[in-house]
Amino acid sequence: MENTKHFNFKYILSISMISALGGLLFGYDWVVIGGAKPFYERFFGISEIPHLQGWAMGSALIGCIVGAAIAGKVTERFGRKKPLGLAAFLFVVSAAGTGWFNDFNLFIVFRVLGGLGIGLASTISPMYIAEVSPSIYRGRLVSLNQLAIVIGILAAQFINFFIADVVPDNMTDLEIMNSWNGQTGWRWMFWAELVPAFLFFVLIFGIPESPRWLSKNKKMDLSKKVLLSIGGKDYAEDVQKEINETLQETASALSLKKLFKGKNRSLIIIGIILAFLQQWCGINVVFNYAEEVFASAGYGVSDALFNIILTGIVNLVFTLIAMQVIDRWGRKSLWLMGSLGLCTLYVFIGLFYFFELKGFALVVLIVAAIAVYALTLAPVFWVLASEIFPNKIRGAAMSITTTSLWLACFLLTYSFPILNKTMGTYGTFWVYAGICVLCFLFVKYKIPETKNKTLEEIEDLW
Template sequence: MDNQTISYNNTYILGISFISALGGYLFGFDFAVISGALPFLRTEFALNAYWEGFLTGSLALGCILGCVMAGNIADSKGRKPGLMLAALIFAVSSIGMALAHNLTVFILMRFAAGVGVGMASMLSPMYIAEVSPPEKRGRNVAINQLTVVIGILVTNLINYKLADYGVNAWRWMFGLGTVPAALFLLGVLWLPESPRWLIKAGRIDQAKKVLNKIGNSYFAEQTFAKISTSMDGGGEKQTYSAVFAKAIRPAVVVGITLAVFQQLCGINVVFNYTSTIFEAVGANLDRQLFETVAIGIVNLVFTIIAMWQVDKLGRRPLMLIGSLGLSILYIILAFLLQSNAQANLVSVFVLLAIATYATSLAPVTWVLISEIFPNSIRGKASSVAIVALWSAYFVLVFTFPILAKWLGAFGPFYLYAVICLAGFFFVKRKVKETKGQTLEELETSLIGH
């Protein structure tokens, strides 16, 4: 019978993956907009090192709340309602930041933006993983990272253009976030619910309809059977204590450690504090903003390379290459900053570090977090790992201005080099390859569930 081979509706899968991944674009926007706005915000709100770090990091505090909310919504209401709420929060907070007339209101609005970022950062990769064929899952989840870096690049370009619009340019930088937020909200309305969540919720007919849209009838039957089996006995696993059950704990430890490592590896200080780093070697404001654009372009190009390689080379080799490569590059970069090297030379090694991160830790961490947890508790387990990620991001961006003031802009990079080396050994010892396996096969092999 010709229906005994599995085939996929690749156009449909790519379409719903890209729409879900628009949450990543908004993540990229809120992540990058601060880099271009900081020179203006320092003047507007008379920021010292402490408040500069807290203002930048307030996004991460919101992300932590957003992850917890998203974990609960994803498990109880579904993936789609959570994505819709994230889009709405993005739109409102963008307007709020643009209109803020004092530091307190601005930080509250940036915190709210973080809630949306946190929700999308968890739900978009998880949703894509749940609707993707195993052999294309790495590439499809990496689409989310692609939209993040497109968001970063487009935002940096807009910031660069808006910089000449006077002291209130930053208001336009933040306010324009309402446009992609509205487009994301409209797109999410069209998305189907995740078939894995529908089966868990007992909505069997709807789940079968979605599976029949994703692939042919043989795929739908096989996948339905595998998901149903993996859900057996999982109905009661709805609490956060279930995430730390003995059988699941090894995967949770790996997920949390990778999430923390992705942030404490230090690359996000380059994204968020580009102006601070290049100001340290004498670059003017125009050059500082130009560097944010160059970073965005390199980030985009090498994320595309990662999408091409993540299902070929695999997750583990990319993580090993990235962590060791960053460790070496940071030592060189710290030395250049310490010796007050020319901005052009500093730029070369900053861009090499961005390229290394974009092909490894940036996309692959999100892919692994979306893959390694069982169906029955994927929402809550993912939220625990991503709460850890955003907590680490807050620590990173809050401490950098303070460390840079104490040690000079070069000092923190020696610390990040050590962290990257430690990350290399962790990946080597603890991270298993996941490419090409279904989520249900991974549940058996990684957890023994």
């Protein structure tokens, strides 16, 4: 057990929080489109075209996939710090451009650029935090990235609600398109992201490079200097020794063939499966298609936007709880609890839609599902993904895992309007319930507990 007295917790927390700003922008950029959806769809004339609705919502995820796919190579060559700066720059460009142009194709281009930033940040931020965190704090600190994502989501929901004028329930599509919301309001929803994006870009210059990356690139003195700032002389010497030992096992360059060989291949397959299961548990459709989900429950546009804020507040509260328990309860038990909880709630949500039972009770079930997800699968995935891979392949393996997550997210987001139309909302939620059962079984039999272990100890565990 590490001696917590010698840790410079303020320093560890500050650099982790700066890195986690990537998560905040990830959350904002990902969800802001849900509040703008009723208005830009009318503006671009796609409100009755399901495949273009799906493309508008899912296009950013193409950028996410590309960003996550290149993150491994980029982080191996340039470290963790510089690529985070690139992600911040992409967020700035995307936020400015998405709201500026009147052409749907250009709207898509800037959404893809924002997705590229999300792909980079979602891969690198939790990996960076894991690599600078002592094991006793790592679960909570990596969960800080999830907390930042949730804050970004909630910020987008509040900003969407306060920017949008009240929309009477009897307004036609043409009236909505010609309103302030339909012409200008949705643009300001995207432009509001410029403030945190620029702040992230400036602050990223103040954090150190990852000691694991520095050691891997034979910059031992710089690595030890960072570790000294984190935990003092004894901690720096012990951790540097552990890092050196794991790196000495394979000093040669990492090839794609080695990446998918033996234990490495098994771990990467596990990471890919976890990514798909975490996405196809289905909760993200509530964030991306919240307006449609609440409209199906009998709410108008303005009431739906208010309910979306409620989901964001619950998401934040239960993420804070997760940060307190993830290092005590463990990763595996939280994931198992979340899978069963979501499965049960989805069955009941499907029944409500099937029997056309609308109103407050359905909102309670949806909000409860978000609470379960925020407490369990949401933070646990990012912690596990940042922990399970050996030092020598972490950058590349994390890139593959996060690419898989965004591919799964794209398929989920793009397919929801189509599934919703062909199977009904009830059938779609029952499909997600079945996937949650698979989620439970896979983790129960394939994933060991990793709490309170150093990254090097977890490497030995596998």
